[in-house]
Amino acid sequence: MPIAVSIVEDSNQVRTTLARLISRAEGFRCVSQYAKAEAALAGLPQDRPEVVLMDINLPGMNGVECVRRLKQVRPEIQVVMLTVYEDTENIFNALAAGATGYLLKRTSKDALLAALRDVRQGGSPMTTHIARKVVQSFQRAGPSTQPTENLSPREQEVLDCLAKGFLYKEIADNLGIGYETVHTYIRRIYEKLQVRTRTEAVAKFLAR
Amino acid sequence: MPIAVSIVEDSNQVRTTLARLISRAEGFRCVSQYAKAEAALAGLPQDRPEVVLMDINLPGMNGVECVRRLKQVRPEIQVVMLTVYEDTENIFNALAAGATGYLLKRTSKDALLAALRDVRQGGSPMTTHIARKVVQSFQRAGPSTQPTENLSPREQEVLDCLAKGFLYKEIADNLGIGYETVHTYIRRIYEKLQVRTRTEAVAKFLAR
DNA sequence: CAACCAGTCACCAGTTCTGGGGACAAGGTC
DNA sequence: GACCTTGTCCCCAGAACTGGTGACTGGTTG
Numbered sequence: 001m002p003i004a005v006s007i008v009e010d011s012n013q014v015r016t017t018l019a020r021l022i023s024r025a026e027g028f029r030c031v032s033q034y035a036k037a038e039a040a041l042a043g044l045p046q047d048r049p050e051v052v053l054m055d056i057n058l059p060g061m062n063g064v065e066c067v068r069r070l071k072q073v074r075p076e077i078q079v080v081m082l083t084v085y086e087d088t089e090n091i092f093n094a095l096a097a098g099a100t101g102y103l104l105k106r107t108s109k110d111a112l113l114a115a116l117r118d119v120r121q122g123g124s125p126m127t128t129h130i131a132r133k134v135v136q137s138f139q140r141a142g143p144s145t146q147p148t149e150n151l152s153p154r155e156q157e158v159l160d161c162l163a164k165g166f167l168y169k170e171i172a173d174n175l176g177i178g179y180e181t182v183h184t185y186i187r188r189i190y191e192k193l194q195v196r197t198r199t200e201a202v203a204k205f206l207a208r
Numbered sequence: 209m210p211i212a213v214s215i216v217e218d219s220n221q222v223r224t225t226l227a228r229l230i231s232r233a234e235g236f237r238c239v240s241q242y243a244k245a246e247a248a249l250a251g252l253p254q255d256r257p258e259v260v261l262m263d264i265n266l267p268g269m270n271g272v273e274c275v276r277r278l279k280q281v282r283p284e285i286q287v288v289m290l291t292v293y294e295d296t297e298n299i300f301n302a303l304a305a306g307a308t309g310y311l312l313k314r315t316s317k318d319a320l321l322a323a324l325r326d327v328r329q330g331g332s333p334m335t336t337h338i339a340r341k342v343v344q345s346f347q348r349a350g351p352s353t354q355p356t357e358n359l360s361p362r363e364q365e366v367l368d369c370l371a372k373g374f375l376y377k378e379i380a381d382n383l384g385i386g387y388e389t390v391h392t393y394i395r396r397i398y399e400k401l402q403v404r405t406r407t408e409a410v411a412k413f414l415a416r
Numbered sequence: 417c418a419a420c421c422a423g424t425c426a427c428c429a430g431t432t433c434t435g436g437g438g439a440c441a442a443g444g445t446c
Numbered sequence: 447g448a449c450c451t452t453g454t455c456c457c458c459a460g461a462a463c464t465g466g467t468g469a470c471t472g473g474t475t476g
Contacts, residue, residue: 123336200373
């Protein structure tokens with residue numbers, strides 16, 4: 001079965017070039033193309049391509065938002081972002097929105113076709129540079145500052161409950177201690193984390 | 209400058225093969241090799257290789273823990289995991305611990321050397337399969353329920369401020385509206401998100 | 417032993433939030 | 447035109463939180 005590909009790209013020239021490349025390549029079929037995210041959203045659910053090549057910078061709705069919405073109605077469609085920028089913000093947003101791969105427009109024809117085959121085979125094509133950025137986001141959350149580390153075990157349990165939105169009284173019942181004890185812990189937690197409200201503390205906690 | 213590589217691998221045969229490959233390759237230098245994580249931890253900080261090839265399954269301390277500790281003392285040393293398993297748990301742990309790349313032992317010699325060069329050039333070498341797993345972890349929280357979507361733009365701005373721990377008054381000043389208006393928005397937000405406190409709302413918001 | 421930390425509890429004053437009741441204008445939908 | 451949503455504002459009462467000052471116990475550490 002050839003791989004059915006759709007293209008969403010506002011530049012007529014680029015879009016046409018891509019479509020031609022895919023149509024001519026063995027094992028590929030270009031089923032549709034769109035110049036605008038809105039039109040793509042309307043058409044793709046019917047087209048049911050296997051993979052969509054999606055530009056990020058589109059007029060009106062951008063590519064990332066388009067992926068998010070497309071994935072809501074057709075989660076099985078794979079999306080590969082295709083863009084000129086290698087900026088961290090967009091990479092994360094696109095991947096979080098449901099994109100499977102992330103390539104730059106300067107990718108060679110062969111590499112592009114290889115990437116589409118990769119997607120069918122369960123891969124996530126991206127340059128190693130982009131992979132590095134993704135990897136870094138794993139690490140950033142990690143070994144750095146962990147202000148919650150200085151908290152005593154009991155204090156951490158309380159913070160845990162705080163993050164779940166429990167009332168002081170509920171925390172007290174939950175941990176089998178008194179309301180005033182909870183109060184004391186929370187004052188100590190705030191001091192250690194250098195915050196003045198519950199929400200700030202929770203934000204620090206969730207951000208780890 | 210040749211790339212200085214160290215190897216941590218318990219199998220004598222594999223380790224020797226790798227060392228030979230690297231020593232003979234143009235542009236590479238094998239500066240040290242270790243059969244155990246403990247020994248590697250003691251030696252690598254002095255060896256100061258540019259890249260370490262690290263096996264995951266080591267006797268005693270495993271490769272992931274070894275990376276974590278190595279990164280604490282020598283964060284500039286890049287580590288590429290080299291393993292037979294493509295299992296999700298290890299991939300995340302290794303990357304979170306500070307590994308830069310993740311390859312399988314069946315990787316070809318050429319690809320391995322290319323990967324090491326990639327690392328110097330700021331990339332994160334990994335197979336597209338592994339990249340997919342990494343990408344999926346971005347999405348896992350993802351495309352499902354997004355209750356924050358029903359919020360009006362203004363309400364989302366308020367929620368944003370809420371998440372930063374601002375007081376009602378601060379939100380009001382921040383957005384240039386009145387305290388009572390903030391109050392109204394927050395009541396509407398709580399209703400839409402089905403929560404009763406600020407922290408619950410923020411938790412839903414941050415969990416996206 | 418003195419000092420400190422973690423864990424427990426108490427009281428009080430003041431702030432801030434939460435939930436209820438409205439209100440009014442602008443805009444879109446049926 | 448009736449209805450709903452959004453954005454804006456107001457008042458009130460009660461619940462919940464914050465911050466300060468203590469206090470007692472049992473470890474740990476210098």
